[in-house]
Amino acid sequence: DIQMTQSPSSVSASVGDRVTITCRASQGISSWLAWYQQKPGKAPKLLIYAASSLQRGVPSRFSGSGSGTDFTLTISSLQPEDFATYYCQQANSFPLTFGGGTKVEIK
């Protein structure tokens, strides 16, 4: 199985801050990576697919980059509705696997 490691596990930030979350794969996955946002008691929501493609309807302040083993999710200007937990997921090979999550908290 491909292991996905996210860092940090949590981050405290203020509205308007730039936030960057990192995801590392245990082996190369090309650009086969997705990012999700999950709020408490809700299902995850797809933000980014293919490492850098923005899902329809997702605000442009979200962006993704990377290929191979190292990836980042960036929120350019944190908004109140962005406080949530973020997960990466590799789609290079089965079983599909997720990172452990990064919780973005209010500072």
Add this chain to the structure above:
Amino acid sequence: QVQLQESGPGLVKPPETLSLTCTVSGDSISTYYLSWIRQPPGKGLEYIGYISYSGSINYNPSLKSRVTISVDTSKNQFSLKLSSVTAADTAVYYCARLYNYGYGDAFDIWGQGTMVTVSS
């Protein structure tokens, strides 16, 4: 607008079989790849498996010996069965569509999730 809705018992006794159904509304599932994903309380996400409209199946090897996923295209439903459950199977279970964007797969539509507790 496509919607997915999980249904099934919220409490299962060990070592019985957990059975859930996902009903898809707003579109035919005839071209879908439909997946099950679970999330133990306070923990991360675990892929369980998928089934395609044509019946091709993939299971997570960690659960493969206990999992069965099936599809009923006439009812626009697909189902999950997990046998010999233990407390470790307590989780929120999600159904989701696995969509191929041509250069990446991702779970683009999710059900709201259903909590299943395994306890005697």
